[in-house]
Amino acid sequence: MLYFQKERKWAMEKIKEREPSAELKILRLLNPRMNLQDYQHYLNLEKGFAGELQLDIWLEGLTNDCLVVNDLLLEHKGKAFQIDSFVVFQSIIYVFDSKYHEGDFYLDTNKWKTLAGKEINSPQPQMERAESLLRQLLQQRLNIDIPIESLLVFTHPEFYLYNAPPTLPAIFYNQLHRFMKKMNSMASKLNRSHESLAEQLIAQHLNKFPHTRLPEYDYEQLKKGVVCGKCTSFMVEGGRVWVCGECGYKENAQTAIIRSVEEFQLLFPDRKITSATIREWCAVNGDRKKITRTLSNYFKRMGKGPASYYID
């Protein structure tokens, strides 16, 4: 995840890739297998992640000497905050807060509203809170003092905000190109201290959001079977290949089973992988040997007989 080239090139270097949050990963696995209580929350997370991917695509356009760090979860003085992307240039750090709102909104003094007048959460205070905590963290804990500028980045082409003042710290869809040009034409030459800054921030990254709310789930209640990797419908076993009943996607039986075992591990990190459990988890009919053979090919078998289980 983290790497530095020995000799830095004069170009944008991405040093931390984006991944879906642990919460989103779990909800993606649960969604086909149970009715999520708060389905809307899951959709919001998916939408947020889609927006972050759009931000990444935009940042691919960087050609200047800079470092891009994605998806940081930090904590300062007991307060957690998230940073979608930050870009380190020689004498400024840009912090980008991805926004993927769609449709028309308007600003009523500081309140954000839909055209129907319904108030939505203003994204600005949250961004400003993150910026303030980041600045304190850099100054107080890491002793770094480079100016920080935070901006909301609206990447959905069908978003419009009425009444937006020019002072709003935002980059709108039709400004993305020009802002990129601006970043690429700044004088910037990084040195080891900039790399060290990024390294130190990444070292502070928390892997788990402290207050993630996951739905309650247990093994018995989840629908069993192999879920299609393309469309999340259930697949049908057909000898050496599994076929998706919905989109027709075909997958080698072993690959499909191993993928399902990985899903099982993520959902139930404390449960042992046994051939009986995986056979049930994947809803495999008939010969148990198929599962045993597949598991033996990819995992290390511990113990013998019915009590045996598999580890990575």
Ligand SMILES: [Zn+2]
């Ligand atoms: Zn499918």
